[in-house]
Amino acid sequence: MNVTMQRPTQHATSSIEHSTFEKLVLPLLTVAVIIAIWSAAVKFSGTKIFPSPIAVASAIGTLGEKSLLWRYIADSLTRVFAGYAVAIVAGIPLGFLLGWNASLARAVNPLIQMLRPISPLAWMPLAVIWFGVSNAAPIFLIALASFFPIVVAAMNGVRNVPPMYLQAGRNFGLSTWQLMIHVVIPAVLPRIIVGLRLAFGIAWVVLVAAEMIAVDSGLGYLIIDARNAGKRYDLVVAGMLLIGVIGLLLDTGIRRVEEWISE
Amino acid sequence: MKVQFSDISMRFGAMDVLQDVTIGVEEGEFLCIVGPSGCGKSTLLNIAGGFLSPAKGTVTIDGDPVTGPDRRRIFVFQERGVFPWLTVEGNIGFGLFDLPDEERQRRVAQYVHLVGLEGFEKAYPRELSGGMKQRVEVARALAVNPDVLFLDEPFGALDSITRLQMRSELLRIWRAARKTVLFVTHDIEESVQLADRVVVMSARPGRIRRVVDIDIAHPRDLSSRRYIELRDLIFGEIGLAHQV
Numbered sequence: 001m002n003v004t005m006q007r008p009t010q011h012a013t014s015s016i017e018h019s020t021f022e023k024l025v026l027p028l029l030t031v032a033v034i035i036a037i038w039s040a041a042v043k044f045s046g047t048k049i050f051p052s053p054i055a056v057a058s059a060i061g062t063l064g065e066k067s068l069l070w071r072y073i074a075d076s077l078t079r080v081f082a083g084y085a086v087a088i089v090a091g092i093p094l095g096f097l098l099g100w101n102a103s104l105a106r107a108v109n110p111l112i113q114m115l116r117p118i119s120p121l122a123w124m125p126l127a128v129i130w131f132g133v134s135n136a137a138p139i140f141l142i143a144l145a146s147f148f149p150i151v152v153a154a155m156n157g158v159r160n161v162p163p164m165y166l167q168a169g170r171n172f173g174l175s176t177w178q179l180m181i182h183v184v185i186p187a188v189l190p191r192i193i194v195g196l197r198l199a200f201g202i203a204w205v206v207l208v209a210a211e212m213i214a215v216d217s218g219l220g221y222l223i224i225d226a227r228n229a230g231k232r233y234d235l236v237v238a239g240m241l242l243i244g245v246i247g248l249l250l251d252t253g254i255r256r257v258e259e260w261i262s263e
Numbered sequence: 264m265k266v267q268f269s270d271i272s273m274r275f276g277a278m279d280v281l282q283d284v285t286i287g288v289e290e291g292e293f294l295c296i297v298g299p300s301g302c303g304k305s306t307l308l309n310i311a312g313g314f315l316s317p318a319k320g321t322v323t324i325d326g327d328p329v330t331g332p333d334r335r336r337i338f339v340f341q342e343r344g345v346f347p348w349l350t351v352e353g354n355i356g357f358g359l360f361d362l363p364d365e366e367r368q369r370r371v372a373q374y375v376h377l378v379g380l381e382g383f384e385k386a387y388p389r390e391l392s393g394g395m396k397q398r399v400e401v402a403r404a405l406a407v408n409p410d411v412l413f414l415d416e417p418f419g420a421l422d423s424i425t426r427l428q429m430r431s432e433l434l435r436i437w438r439a440a441r442k443t444v445l446f447v448t449h450d451i452e453e454s455v456q457l458a459d460r461v462v463v464m465s466a467r468p469g470r471i472r473r474v475v476d477i478d479i480a481h482p483r484d485l486s487s488r489r490y491i492e493l494r495d496l497i498f499g500e501i502g503l504a505h506q507v
Contacts (some may be wrong), residue, residue: 164344167314172358172407173334182360186348 051234056241059234063242069222073246076218079135080207083142084200091147091199092192095154096184105155112151120145120206128214138210138218145206146199153195157188193258200254204247219243264323265290265443266311266411271320272468273306279468280306284320286462286471290410293437293444295454298464299501304447307469308413311445312338324411334358336411337404341420345388345396345403351375352384354399358407374402377436394425398432405440414446418453430456434481451501455494456483463500473500 035053042052051059063069098105120141131137161184169183211220219239226235264287273281280303288294296304309315311322313331322329324336332338337358346354356371375384378398388396397417404412417433418426434457437444448454454461461475475497479489 162343164340165346167332167338168340168344168346168357170314171312171332171334171338172360173332174360178360182357183346186346189348 049231049233051237055234056237059232059238060242063222063235063238069242072218072222073242075135075215076207076211076220076246079138079211079215079218080142080200080203082135083139083144083207084146084203086139086143087146087150087199087203088196090143091150092154095151095192096158096180098151099155099158099188100184105159109155112148116148116152120202121209124210124213127210131214133214133216135215137214138207141210141214142203142206146203149195149199149202150192153192153198154188157191157195158184160191161187189261193261197251197254197258201247201251204243204250208243219246264288265292265325266445267323267326268307268311269321269323271307271310271317271322273303273310273315273317273319281317282468282470284469284471286474288443288445290443291441293446293457293459294462295446295448295458295460296462296464297448297451297454297497297501298469299466300449301467302464303467303469304449304464305415308338308415308445308447311411312336312413314338334407335409336413337407337409338413338415339400339404339417340415341397341417343420345399347388350385350387351380351391351399354388355402355406357403370406374406377405377439378402378432392425393421394429397421397429401433401436405436405442409442411443411445414444416448417446419448426453431482433457438481451494451497452485455490455497456485461493461497463497475500 039053042050098108123141123144124137127137127140131140165183165187166179169179174182207218208220208223211218212224215221216225219242222242223236223239226232226239266288268284268286271281271284272279284307286294296307298304306315310317311324311329313329313333313336346357349357352371352375355374356367359367359370362370371384375381378401380395380398380402383391383395388399391399400417414433418429421429430453446454446457455477458477461477462471463473463475464470465472475493477493479487479493483490
């Protein structure tokens with residue numbers, strides 16, 4: 001072979017500075033503009049209920065000084081990861097099974113597709129009956145919420161492994177088990193990771209709602225408690241912002257894992 | 264005969280795909296199968312590879328009936344069969360999982376060299392061109408030292424320049440490795456450039472219309488009278504006037 005070939009260079013260095021500006025400075029500018037509009041709206045409308053950005057900032061400051069906030073965050077994170085872990089442990093094997101075995105999928109898939117559109121929050125009354133006001137209720141709801149996207153991602157992933165990968169694997173003499181390990185799992189991994197990220201987003205949303213009803217700690221509880229206890233809307237908005245920021249951090253973390261796995 | 268098709272018929276549902284195909288392939292022979300799309304030529308190859316069972320008839324290799332896929336005969340797809348999660352090395356060594364590490368590495372290096380991919384051992388398929396991926400597939404197949412190679416329109420997705428290069432590559436490798444090759448293509452020129460014999464199939468249900476001996480020594484002169492004669496013979500056999 002006398003054709004010259006070159007490995008493509010990974011990134012053009014010239015675009016790095018540009019992308020730092022776009023990734024960091026632009027979003028910060030947007031936030032600044034929103035805060036300015038918010039501030040002005042509170043001032044000119046003369047509202048007594050809706051807090052100004054400064055009031056919210058000081059509310060976050062006071063919360064940060066108390067150990068309560070850290071306990072709430074820890075409780076919320078524990079619940080979300082516990083429920084998510086249950087969903088992964090149950091969902092991935094089931095998804096593989098359904099993706100691999102077409103008759104089993106035909107038997108079970110309609111049930112899954114019927115249960116999937118039911119909002120996990122609709123299970124709340126049952127969760128409270130079954131688990132009472134305890135950690136188990138929100139964990140159950142989170143597990144349920146993240147279970148379906150994970151099962152469906154794994155099932156569709158396995159089903160859509162290009163047939164020639166399987167054919168090649170069989171051709172080289174792989175047993176079904178080896179085929180799973182060396183062909184199916186690596187082939188579906190990218191899709192499963194996408195499903196996992198999607199599931200985590202849903203889990204985080206459901207967590208807050210579940211904590212508003214089923215327990216007496218956590219970020220969701222912080223919001224509902226601030227309103228019920230004294231109409232402290234500065235704390236309500238502070239809680240909302242914390243949920244958003246922590247959610248963003250977690251999503252960024254999962255994206256990192258995703259990029260790392262897909263190299 | 265290395266590979267013997269005897270009286271093969273195949274149907275998918277109500278559709279007859281192949282009808283009474285009988286042909287023998289000799290050890291070390293390069294056989295091309297050409298025909299219009301849907302004539303069942305790929306199906307024939309899949310039957311020989313053990314991925315499909317014929318409705319009627321048998322395929323034997325070295326006298327033994329084919330009952331399933333076997334690593335002594337490897338199927339090469341278009342370059343899409345390369346595993347995207349493995350490097351060039353990983354792909355080429357894929358079928359060598361039962362060899363000790365050292366032997367495996369030696370064998371991988373040997374086939375990386377054979378297909379001219381030195382320097383790309385650690386590259387992933389997405390970093391490679393179509394032609395390079397195709398070479399990875401051929402190397403992956405050859406690395407397990409099969410005695411038969413099945414190639415199903417392997418160069419169909421490549422641009423025409425790369426396709427020409429890959430043909431001479433394949434011939435070089437075939438001469439070096441001395442495998443029996445069954446090569447399916449819809450490209451008549453390709454078949455006349457590569458094959459010892461060309462099997463011309465009819466439209467569905469696929470039957471053998473004619474077997475053409477390509478009695479031109481390699482390297483073949485593509486403007487020689489004999490080349491053009493044989494090419495036009497096959498064009499005529501398929502029912503195409505060789506005009507645009």
